[in-house]
């Protein structure tokens with residue numbers, strides 16, 4: 187479904203991810219793991235088409251970019267818009283419906299159902315500034331449920347949220363997975379990965395390991411990831427490959 191072939195990504199010719207090759211199959215439930223600066227968000231940006239590969243390619247198979255529901259880090263989402271919870275969740279429809287098309291009764295039901303599934307029933311008329319951090323994260327999930335993507339890309343969906351919210355939102359993700367969605371999530375909490383994610387991709391500017399979580403998250407691999415992630419490579423040279 188989603189294939190990286192000798193993929194090198196970076197900014198201003200400085201590589202952030204080197205020569206990554208891996209294939210994520212339809213229906214996979216994958217944790218994207220790696221230290222700060224490993225290139226996880228960069229990889230997500232490339233999947234979304236926001237940055238072009240310096241080298242190699244990404245193949246989306248039968249997937250359109252419209253099939254991808256992306257949940258950015260909550261801290262990167264502007265909460266200052268004067269929107270209600272309902273309106274914000276309904277904005278998940280924009281990708282398929284466009285901005286100006288009217289929301290019909292079925293759409294309204296879809297939004298209402300999504301808000302219930304994340305535990306925000308009764309919050310429909312609140313404004314965004316009146317939500318706690320955890321409630322806002324639930325709302326971000328609801329917006330993605332409304333979007334109903336075949337591939338869910340989530341960037342640190344559980345950072346800064348409490349245990350109960352994490353459990354609730356994990357259950358929502360698992361339900362989406364059972365309904366056929368492919369899940370790729372950046373997760374920093376290794377215990378959470380071991381508990382819930384059957385597959386992991388460990389990245390540290392290059393691929394360290396990819397496959398079954400217990401075979402990927404070994405001490406050896408994690409040490410290697412942190413050595414590369416925090417080692418000399420952090421201040422990357424101009425990519426040799428891109429110069430040719």
Ligand SMILES: Nc1ncnc2c1ncn2[C@@H]1O[C@H](COP(=O)(O)OP(=O)(O)OP(=O)(O)O)[C@@H](O)[C@H]1O
Pocket residue numbers: 197202220221222223224225226227228229420
């Ligand atoms: N817009 C940008 N311009 C230049 N360099 C960037 C840009 N965005 C990211 N980088 C650099 O690319 C590298 C990878 O960053 P990225 O955000 O992908 O890492 P990450 O694995 O998501 O890290 P974290 O866990 O801290 O969120 C870092 O060295 C970062 O400084």
